[in-house]
Amino acid sequence: MPESLSPADVAKRNAAARALNFVEDGMKLGLGTGSTAAWFVRLLSERITSEGLDITAVATSSTTVFLAEDLGVPLRSLDRVGRLDLTVDGADEFDIGLNLIKGGGAALLQEKIVASSSDRLVIITDPAKRVKDLGAFPLPVEVVQFGSSLTQAAIDEILRDADVDGTDITLRLNKEKPLVTDEGHYILDLHLGRIGNPAKLAHDLNTLPGVVESGLFIDLADAVVVGHENGETELILRDTALDAVEMMHNEDA
Ligand code: 5RP
Numbered sequence: 001m002p003e004s005l006s007p008a009d010v011a012k013r014n015a016a017a018r019a020l021n022f023v024e025d026g027m028k029l030g031l032g033t034g035s036t037a038a039w040f041v042r043l044l045s046e047r048i049t050s051e052g053l054d055i056t057a058v059a060t061s062s063t064t065v066f067l068a069e070d071l072g073v074p075l076r077s078l079d080r081v082g083r084l085d086l087t088v089d090g091a092d093e094f095d096i097g098l099n100l101i102k103g104g105g106a107a108l109l110q111e112k113i114v115a116s117s118s119d120r121l122v123i124i125t126d127p128a129k130r131v132k133d134l135g136a137f138p139l140p141v142e143v144v145q146f147g148s149s150l151t152q153a154a155i156d157e158i159l160r161d162a163d164v165d166g167t168d169i170t171l172r173l174n175k176e177k178p179l180v181t182d183e184g185h186y187i188l189d190l191h192l193g194r195i196g197n198p199a200k201l202a203h204d205l206n207t208l209p210g211v212v213e214s215g216l217f218i219d220l221a222d223a224v225v226v227g228h229e230n231g232e233t234e235l236i237l238r239d240t241a242l243d244a245v246e247m248m249h250n251e252d253a
């Protein structure tokens with residue numbers, strides 16, 4: 001491993017390496033976006049070369065398309081491939097119930113479509129992504145450009161009644177201009193501090209006509225692999241995670 005890797009990068013690489021164990025010959029794979037998912041694409045490409053692994057992959061962003069093509073990972077469109085066996089992606093935050101915030105890389109829409117089209121979603125992270133409550137990371141919401149300031153005002157109304165600690169909303173910029181996603185939309189970042197009821201907020205946001213999707217991934221992840229810089233990895237399975245949620249609620253009652 002190159003010595004210049006930061007501890008976080010070593011952890012991300014370790015998580016990606018463990019997730020590679022889930023990949024089998026002949027699988028149809030979804031490839032996530034971000035620095036952790038990029039490690040998975042790199043390691044996958046090494047396995048394709050060394051073992052002649054036969055897989056078909058679908059990318060979740062133009063960035064991942066460039067990387068996968070560069071590394072010789074065979075890509076197809078989601079429409080052509082249909083349902084996927086497994087998607088491996090990163091996350092900005094995950095909680096004890098394996099609910100996620102995603103979209104730090106502005107790819108949440110394709111990521112959510114691909115995750116929802118997969119039999120299994122495995123999230124790979126470094127330890128910094130584990131949180132008690134989602135929301136310290138600004139929640140990305142993808143909105144259509146048309147009327148985006150009115151959509152922002154409507155989101156603001158929803159936040160007034162939501163169980164959150166903050167309500168600031170910022171339009172994500174790219175070199176001082178609004179960032180435009182791969183699907184041609186804007187991203188609003190919601191600075192909430194803490195989200196008390198992520199499932200309700202995800203539902204409420206999706207009722208607004210100008211909202212395309214939020215970065216709240218509820219009940220989608222089947223497992224989270226946490227990589228550590230010392231080489232250890234933790235595999236948190238959804239069923240175990242749900243047991244832990246139930247136990248926590250029983251303790252609170
Ligand atoms: C992109 C994402 C990424 O998975 C998320 O931002 C994590 O990125 P990284 O692995 O670089 O920390 O949701 O839209």
